Amino acid sequence: xxxxxxxxxxxxxxxxxxxxxxxxxxxxxxxxxxxxxxxxxxxxxxxxxxxxxxxxxxxxxxxxxxxxxxxxxxxxxxxxxxxxxxxxxxxxxxxxxxxxxxxxxxxxxxxxxxxxxxxxxxxxxxxxxxxxxxxxxxxxxxxxxxxxxxxxxxxxxxxxxxxxxxxxxxxxxxxxxxxxxxxxxxxxxxxxxxxxxxxxxxxxxxxxxxxxxxxxxxxxxxxxxxxxxxxxxxxxxxxxxxxxxxxxxxxxxxxxxxxxxxxxxxxxxxxxxxxxxxxxxxxxxxxxxxxxxxxxxxxxxxxxxxxxxxxxxxxxxxxxxxxxxxxxxxxxxxxxxxxxxxxxxxxxxxxxxxxxxxxxxxxxxxxxxxxxxxxxxxxxxxxxxxxxxxxxxxxxxxxxxxxxxxxxxxxxxxx
Amino acid sequence: xxxxxxxxxxxxxxxxxxxxxxxxxxxxxxxxxxxxxxxxxxxxxxxxxxxxxxxxxxxxxxxxxxxxxxxxxxxxxxxxxxxx
Numbered sequence: 464x465x466x467x468x469x470x471x472x473x474x475x476x477x478x479x480x481x482x483x484x485x486x487x488x489x490x491x492x493x494x495x496x497x498x499x500x501x502x503x504x505x506x507x508x509x510x511x512x513x514x515x516x517x518x519x520x521x522x523x524x525x526x527x528x529x530x531x532x533x534x535x536x537x538x539x540x541x542x543x544x545x546x547x548x549x550x551x552x553x554x555x556x557x558x559x560x561x562x563x564x565x566x567x568x569x570x571x572x573x574x575x576x577x578x579x580x581x582x583x584x585x586x587x588x589x590x591x592x593x594x595x596x597x598x599x600x601x602x603x604x605x606x607x608x609x610x611x612x613x614x615x616x617x618x619x620x621x622x623x624x625x626x627x628x629x630x631x632x633x634x635x636x637x638x639x640x641x642x643x644x645x646x647x648x649x650x651x652x653x654x655x656x657x658x659x660x661x662x663x664x665x666x667x668x669x670x671x672x673x674x675x676x677x678x679x680x681x682x683x684x685x686x687x688x689x690x691x692x693x694x695x696x697x698x699x700x701x702x703x704x705x706x707x708x709x710x711x712x713x714x715x716x717x718x719x720x721x722x723x724x725x726x727x728x729x730x731x732x733x734x735x736x737x738x739x740x741x742x743x744x745x746x747x748x749x750x751x752x753x754x755x756x757x758x759x760x761x762x763x764x765x766x767x768x769x770x771x772x773x774x775x776x777x778x779x780x781x782x783x784x785x786x787x788x789x790x791x792x793x794x795x796x797x798x799x800x801x802x803x804x805x806x807x808x809x810x811x812x813x814x815x816x817x818x819x820x821x822x823x824x825x826x827x828x829x830x831x832x833x834x835x836x837x838x839x840x841x842x843x844x845x846x847x848x849x850x851x852x853x854x855x856x857x858x859x860x861x862x863x864x865x866x867x868x869x870x871x872x873x874x875x876x877x878x
Numbered sequence: 879x880x881x882x883x884x885x886x887x888x889x890x891x892x893x894x895x896x897x898x899x900x901x902x903x904x905x906x907x908x909x910x911x912x913x914x915x916x917x918x919x920x921x922x923x924x925x926x927x928x929x930x931x932x933x934x935x936x937x938x939x940x941x942x943x944x945x946x947x948x949x950x951x952x953x954x955x956x957x958x959x960x961x962x
Contacts, residue, residue, distance in 0.1 A: 534921075591927070595924075
């Protein structure tokens with residue numbers, strides 16, 4: 464069975480982020496403009512130039528039981544917590560296991576487990592390695608555990624595309640349903656990489672904000688004073704469902720997951736293409752895939768990480784891709800509050816975009832004291848009403864870009 | 879000095895609770911690890927390593943595969959700690 468006309472809807476949302484332990488508290492914190500960035504108090508941070516990060520608001524060991532936690536990497540705990548929330552939010556759908564899929568991404572995978580296991584290996588020998596070390600460190604571990612818990616037999620997948628991974632997972636999940644492989648898919652992304660190695664390595668790229676004295680003010684996309692991103696952690700998961708399946712069980716529908724677009728920069732391994740050509744392509748392809756016109760788009764949850772190079776290029780790319788109507792589109796950078804969740808970012812920001820569409824309100828971008836000039840789009844600095852913008856049915860976009868030149872845009876429309 | 883069967887059972891129950899979350903009162907001699915206590919094969923490896931440390935015995939992999947019930951482990955530890 465293959466039916467490209469199949470519509471895919473969002474019936475459940477889950478998130479655990481630096482600003483909230485679930486999707487509703489995350490969304491409320493975003494609307495309130497609350498930062499989740501804090502000073503790092505770990506001993507290791509004192510050896511690094513960057514001493515700030517956005518740790519999860521709720522420790523995942525408070526959600527996952529003690530025995531299961533022994534077997535899991537931190538990123539897997541985040542993913543399972545978000546998946547359970549999304550599933551319950553969707554009303555725990557009754558679905559044929561053969562028609563149930565999982566697509567959960569991570570940019571890095573179980574890096575905390577890699578580091579701890581390597582210490583154990585060197586200090587105590589291989590016999591003391593947990594037999595769960597491999598499932599903890601493999602990037603597809605989260606998808607595998609979720610597939611096991613929910614009995615998903617249509618397919619379990621893990622796209623890896625750095626900071627675009629979470630959005631790519633949602634795109635892949637949409638395709639699983641549109642192509643007839645599944646009726647219900649748990650899709651999203653996770654990351655738990657606030658470790659000495661990662662902070663050190665991103666610092667070595669000169670990618671991080673060093674505004675250690677003002678943690679909550681450090682992540683400031685589109686502000687002239689931005690000096691790099693702030694590392695965050697957590698996960699976002701959505702329940703994707705064929706419209707037919709959702710209707711048959713009378714499910715509440717947040718939005719239509721209308722389509723996704725992808726491109727490769729072929730420019731540089733870690734720098735954005737200054738022309739933004741790849742981002743423009745991804746956005747245009749996403750609109751085409753979703754059969755949405757630019758006039759319908761009222762809001763973009765931007766990738767905007769607060770690095771000097773990326774944010775302005777992205778704003779110009781949004782303006783170019785949307786053309787004449789771009790000036791009335793409201794762009795938000797929620798990383799100003801959550802920091803950058805890497806492989807979790809595209810999923811958490813898709814949840815935010817879906818809630819923005821649902822509530823017809825764009826969340827603020829905080830810490831903009833001195834907005835960049837001539838961006839070509841409106842940047843939301845406070846919660847911004849989306850009613851009376853655009854043509855019906857209303858559409859929003861989540862942009863996610865990753866090192867390696869990965870560009871992903873996902874389009875959601877009102878149900 | 880050899881441990882009694884009760885001492886070995888108590889020690890083993892602690893390990894199984896810690897690693898697999900099975901309450902001590904469910905860990906009785908006739909139970910099988912996989913079918914009765916629902917302990918997966920990887921957790922079984924972890925339990926064996928912990929048991930080696932706790933009881934001061936070696937449990938080689940080719941022996942571990944034959945230890946199917948709680949009583950099997952009690953007997954194995956009892957034998958090995960006497961001969962050690």
